[in-house]
Amino acid sequence: MVSLLPPLPDVPAAAGPTPPPGRHLLVLPEGVAADEVEVLAVSRFPHARWERPPRVPSGRRASGAARGAAPGATAGVLRLGRLSTLTGPFALEPGQVARWGLPTGSRVAWVVDCPRERVEAPAYGGDRDGLRRAFGTAGPVREELRVVQWLVAAARRLGGALRTETGVVLEPEMDAALDLVVLTDRWAEPAVVLDAARRVVARARLDGPGADPGRPRATPAEAGAALAQREQAGAGVADPAERRRLHAEADAFDQHMRENPPPSEAFGVQVDLGVDGIVVVEVAVEHEVPSVLGGLDWARGEVVAYQVRWEAPDVEELESERPSLTHRVARGRAARAVRGIARELHGEVGGEIADMGGFLVDPADL
Known part of the structure; x- marks a missing residue:
């Protein structure tokens, strides 16, 4: 039979005297x-x-x-x-x-x-x-x-x-590339992400600073930054009346921040799969734009990453080249949750889906 491709010349074995480098x-x-x-x-x-x-x-x-x-x-x-x-x-x-x-x-x-x-x-x-x-x-x-x-x-x-x-x-193994990430220029409220996850697995719940779906709580660093302004108010001002006025403004600002904390820039959703481990959705700004987004206009601004990853029951199995049958079965069941959540999130925020290798994935294939 004739191939439409040129044949591959034999590659010298590594045990030979001068194997080709790299x-x-x-x-x-x-x-x-x-x-x-x-x-x-x-x-x-x-x-x-x-x-x-x-x-x-x-x-x-x-x-x-x-x-x-x-x-x-x-x-x-x-x-x-x-x-x-x-x-x-x-x-x-x-x-x-x-x-x-x-x-x-x-x-x-x-x-x-x-x-x-x-x-x-x-x-x-x-x-x-x-x-x-x-x-x-x-x-x-x-x-x-x-x-x-x-x-x-x-x-x-x-x-x-x-x-x-x-x-x-x-x-x-093709199935070992389980984790996915939705990359977009759109932020979604924690409640939206939670609803998307619950359409796939009903027992999903918010996790971390954004656990209140109505108003994500500020991190300690964010709240502390606002309260620290109280200590700086009036510094270097000689007039006692002016210092009192500045302290009063700072107190009013601190009270406003306590009652209206700024939204957190990161939050998560957790899905407990029981014996199959946990699926975690982590939402945060992507500071290094992946190469896969090169040439896309929206990726030149702020890129938000919705990471959907599986935490296996046994971490050692997760890092094994040939994991056990038990691990592979759990991974297969977890894959349905990972893919479903990524697909639902993409429907909410748009953008692109990438796999663990940094390659784009068609939502229709999930």
């Missing part, structure tokens, strides 16, 4: 187009661009082994950063899939070239993405770490895998 493989199933990979790259690397777009002849992709490329098929080069590129797509032969221990559904590969930057560091915490298993104690840092983390996120989003330079294959 040469990883992004491995994907059938049907993932090059522009899908480009969108994910631009979402994480704002200056990503094609240096040479791939050329794939039109027509139906042939199935089976890739024994030759269609005439005119060439791989493209997508620059991720100053020193990193992604070259592909290439067709994978069945022999390569078996030899490299790739998932059986692997059909396409992208070759990644990036600097080899490693630093010895003590192991701590979990290894959700399997990077410690792949690289040992000398893990990637700086640009290589940014590229590898993106490769894991892209493989998870597209149902693929990452074969690292070390020869280890990482196959991240």
Whole structure:
């Protein structure tokens, strides 16, 4: 059979005398187009661009082994950063899939070239993405770490895998990317967020400074800032009558602040799922605008983030690359609440929904 893609040359094994530095493989199933990979790259690397777009002849992709490329098929080069590129797509032969221990559904590969930057560091915490298993104690840092983390996120989003330079294959679970965030330029009152959550899970409740849905309470810092003005009133004023007048104004202002506290700039909603853990909605200003919002006019002003995340019953399981069946079952049930709440919030405030990898999600897919 003839593939419409050029075949992938064999990649030297990591155990060889001179393995290529920073040469990883992004491995994907059938049907993932090059522009899908480009969108994910631009979402994480704002200056990503094609240096040479791939050329794939039109027509139906042939199935089976890739024994030759269609005439005119060439791989493209997508620059991720100053020193990193992604070259592909290439067709994978069945022999390569078996030899490299790739998932059986692997059909396409992208070759990644990036600097080899490693630093010895003590192991701590979990290894959700399997990077410690792949690289040992000398893990990637700086640009290589940014590229590898993106490769894991892209493989998870597209149902693929990452074969690292070390020869280890990482196959991240698609369902593990559970948390979502609604990014918008609109604030919603705590009562609105609570109602949105209760449309999905009736036992949702307000949590934190905004626990009063009618009037969110000010934080101690906000209230203290107003009361502190009382101590400054009249400082440096020699006339006793003028000092008394300034103190009276400060007292009146303090009384007004006690009776009319300013709204909190952050609040939350909590949904107790019992044995399945807790879903938390955290609302606050996003001070660093995510790259995924680049080019959107409304994102140039104040961006509000409605984080919808799952707190698992067992944190260690949450950070495990291959969690237990019990954890996966609880995660599946919690996913329905996370996705439903994010969808309802998006209906209230608009904007965009992004997943844990920083990639946009269509509300219709939730």
